[in-house]
Amino acid sequence: MANPSRRRLNTALLSAAGLAAAAPLWTPSTVLAQGARFDEGIDYLALPSVPGRKPTPTAKGSPVEVLEFFWFSCPFCWRLEPRLKEWKAQLDPKQVDFKQVHVGFADDGQQRLFATIQSLGLTASLSPKIFDAIHVQKKAIRSSADALRFLEQESGLSKDQVKAAWNSPAVEATLRESADQVSRFAVQTVPSFVVGGRFMANPQLASGNNARLIQIVNYLVALSRAA
Secondary structure, eight states, rough: OOOOGGGGOOOOOOOHHHHHOOOOOOOOOHTTTOOOOOOTTTBBBBBBTTTTBOOOOOOTTSOEEEEEEEOOOHHHHHHHHHHHHHHHHHTTTTTEEEEEEEOOOOTTHHHHHHHHHHHOOOHHHHHHHHHHHHHSOOOOSSSSSHHHHHHHHOOOOOOHHHHHHTOHHHHHHHHHHHHHHHHTTTTEEEEEEEEEEEEOOOTTTTTTTTHHHHHHHHHHHHHHHOO
């Protein structure tokens, strides 16, 4: 199994204009009714069945798992955040089980930082602060020392509580699972979405348009539910 902390992941070549592109954010329940049509191999990829990669078709009536692979330092992941926040607010948990997976770079403390804030239940409050610190305030949060210091300053918890979570079995398990998912789905660019374990969408395939990317993800959710 490839170790993503040693893998060089290329950020998607996303035009900054993609954030400003105006388009309706259809929900998965309405996307097919709106007559949306996207083509395999052009707008999205069907993940092939290969050893170590096991597509998991969604059971009838079950929510479709949508994984967003991202990296805090990725400017395109940051620009996608407003669209993603709006989209998540519309989701029906009976239709979509959305999860974020932070990729790992060599000597990158951000993956452990994300796993730790997840374990502490602080993802919603701290993820925006991390993106803002990196992309607006231009702070360096790359090494484990940088990431741990940021968490101690921003979490509102004691240093002992932060360090206990940082080194906890729950965080170690999340890191192993993230590595497995990156390897299993052969993720090469961020942001990337894997829908139902069967399909992949990313900004490159969406012509750099964030609104179109969300539409494609909705389409793939609907496609998975209709299968």
